[in-house]
Amino acid sequence: MARVSKVLIVGGGIGGLSLASGLRNRGLEVDLVEVKKEWTVYGVGIIQQFNVIRAMAQLGLVDRFLGAGFAFENVGLYSAEGSLLQLLPGVRAAGPEYPSNMGISRLTLHHVLSSAAVEKGTSIRLGLTVEHLAQDPDGVSVTFTDGSRGRYDLVVGADGLYSKVRAMVFGKELKPRFTGQGVFRHNFPRAPEIDHLASFYGRHHNAGLCPLSQDLMYLFVTSSEPGNPWMPEERLADIMRERLKEFGGLVGRLREQISDPRQVVYKPLEALFVSEPWYRGRVVLLGDAVHATTPHLGQGAGMAIEDAVVLSELLGEDAPVEALLSRxxxxxxxxxxxxxxxxxxxxxxxxxxxxxxxxxxxxxxxxDVTARPI
Structure with missing residues (x-):
């Protein structure tokens, strides 16, 4: 019998919700708290590569997941003018019956993960997070921000880049850093030729087009933003067009259609990697709370989902908690x-x-690396 039977997950994002399903699959009792009072999702779309599809299969979510997005096989690398440089074939890591990659809207992905967690029996409370943690050899006593209390065998900090759990347990000196870049995103009706991930290499920018559904795709561009400047919301369309000025072809044509700043999502790029142990006693970190990355390889969410697969697998074992967290x-x-x-x-x-x-x-x-078993 597993030595961990009751887990608190702090954070209702991609990693936390994936972990909830994984733990419930193994019969563990799971409470999840999310500081937002309502489910809200930041961003436009997301690329889920072959290793993520495999991870979703391991969590038992792949069929509902695939039915909610746009499956594709290849990744195309293009010049800024739109000429094909190389076509990288996908890897069917989840098995021959599943596609290599897919695109999905962030809102749709959130619905898939949250509905699955609820259906599997996760207790979810919104508008709530941790106020205080007190550990002892047998568990963690938690006081929540509404004054309620709970007792758990393990607490998982899946509360993102600015993790409160990380600050409480690991210290406030572990902070993300601005990388010098930002990313702009905008949705468009899907062009017929965008039936794969298309990445366009410019001299100072990297743009991409990813299908999200039969009718929808999104355009992104990463850009140098020295000093992390404030982006006035009313100017986001103008700024995104300017950042795309070196691109021709389809990207250039789409650029001229960007006119409504309310349709542009901008995010400064920040990163964090915790090089010391990711756990302290019976508190452990997952996803962006411990290894936040930039979108250049499209693997940020994928790494969080893989974390969830590995941690849920291990916590079902009969072994000391410290040994499991070390593994x-x-x-x-x-x-x-x-x-x-x-x-x-x-x-x-x-x-x-x-x-x-x-x-x-x-x-x-x-x-090659992500095709390997986790």
Whole structure:
């Protein structure tokens, strides 16, 4: 019998909700608290690569997941003018019956994960987070922000880039850093030729088009933003068009259609990698709380979902908690570090205008690394 029977997950994002399903699959009691009073989702769309589809299969969510997005096989690498440089075939890591990759709107993905967690029996409370944690050898006593209390065998901090759990248990000195770049995103009706992920390499920017459904795709562009400037909401459309000025072809045509600033989502790019142990006693971190990356390799959410697969698998075992958490970190550390460091390297090349940078080489290595079992 597993030594962990009751778990608190702090944070109702992609990683926390995925973990809830994984733990409920193994019969563990799961409480999840989310500081937002209502489910809200930031962003436009998300790329889910073959390793994520495999992870979703391991969580028992792949069929509802695939039915909610746009499945595709290949990744195309293009010049800024739109000429195809290379077509990278996908890997069917989840099995021959499943596609290699898919795009899905963030709102749709959230609905898939949250509805599954609820159906599996997760107790979810919104508008609530932790106020105080007190550990002892047998468990963690938690006081919540509404004054209620709970007792748990394990607490998981899945509360994102600015994790309160991380600050409470690991110290406030562990903070994300601004990388020097930002990303702009905008939805469009799907063009027939965008039936795969298309990445466009400019001298100072990287743009991409990803299908989200039969009728929808999204355009993104990463850009150098020295000093992390404030982006006035009323100017977001103008600024996104300016950041796309070096691109031709389909991207150039779409650029001229960007006119409503309310349709543009902008986010400064921040990163964090915790190089010390990811756990303290019976409190452990997951996802962006411990290894937040930039979107250059499209693996941020994927790493959080893989974390959930590994941690839920281990917590079902009969072994001391510290041993299980140590194994969790050992299985995840190098893989997540590679994603964070490689994504940052691509961003640095973009900001430097490094025309001889081997971005294709990094993408190929990422595909090789993530194809390996977790």
């Amino acid at each position: 969790y970190m050992q299985r995840r550390y190098e893989r997540c570090r590679f994603i964070v460091e490689s994504s940052l390297q691509i961003g640095d090349w973009e900001m430097q205008g490094a025309s001889n940078a081997d971005r294709t080489g990094i993408v190929r290595k990422m595909m």
